[in-house]
Amino acid sequence: MMSSPSAGHGLDEKWFKSSYSTDDGPACxxxxxxxxxxxxxxxxxxxxxxxxxxxAPWSTFVSYAAHH
Incomplete structure (x- = not known):
């Protein structure tokens, strides 16, 4: 899965959306x-x-999700 940045609310905040998500497709x-x-x-x-x-909890979640 790849990601691409989008605008955020904070000065240094960069949001990343999965490459599996499209602008006209399902929500992601x-x-x-x-x-x-x-x-x-x-x-x-x-x-x-x-x-x-x-x-740390996010890392645990992503690891779990990748294997299930």
Whole structure:
């Protein structure tokens, strides 16, 4: 899976959307990564609510999801 950046709300915030997501296709998630946290949002509702998790739990989730 590859990602491409999109505009964010913070000065250095870069959101990345999966290359599996298209502009005319189904909704996907985007993530913005900092050293300590990962912010997650719906790519079709970028102004909507965001979920913020720690970097370690996100890493565990991604590892688990990649193997299941």
């Amino acid at each position: 998630v985007e993530v913005a990564v900092t050293p300590d946290t990962v912010r997650i949002r719906d790519s079709k509702r970028t102004e909507g609510p965001h979920l913020t998790v720690g970097a």
